[in-house]
Amino acid sequence: MGRINSVFKLPVELRQKLNTQLRDNNFSDYVYLESWLKDEGFFVSKSAIFRYAQSNRLEILGLNEDEGYESSLPDMRARCLESAIAINHDGDIESVLKDADRFLKWIYLG
Known part of the structure; x- marks a missing residue:
């Protein structure tokens, strides 16, 4: 059995x-x-x-695997849209939506 990742040994607040x-x-x-x-x-x-981040990505993003991706999808879509607007505030709605969709795919597919 492998060793426990040292990140898990950090105090909860620091983690x-x-x-x-x-x-x-x-x-x-x-x-x-x-x-x-x-x-x-x-x-x-x-x-x-890096190993901690990759193996706990969903938890870090605030998604719960037990509940499934779908339960967090509306919230995550809203966050992606907010991010797309922030970086593309001069763009038209189509480019903002395209960026938001790209962010969402990156989150779920890596």
């Missing part, structure tokens, strides 16, 4: 902050996250953070 950082940075910049956790007093490798 919640890490989840927020992962969402805000679109699951990227693992070097920064490793450094940030070190500044907080915990050594967690960027590889461990």
Whole structure:
């Protein structure tokens, strides 16, 4: 049996902050996250953070696999639309909707 990912050894509050950082940075910049956790007093490798992020992506995004994707779809669609409007505020509605759809596919399909 494999070892427990060191991210799970973090205090719950810090792991919640890490989840927020992962969402805000679109699951990227693992070097920064490793450094940030070190500044907080915990050594967690960027590889461990990456493995944690990949295997817990739905939970980090606030989706619950037990309830199924469909239960969170309306909320996630709204979030994607808000994001698309924020980055494409001068575009027409078709380009905003296309961007929102692209974001949604990225979330569910990776």
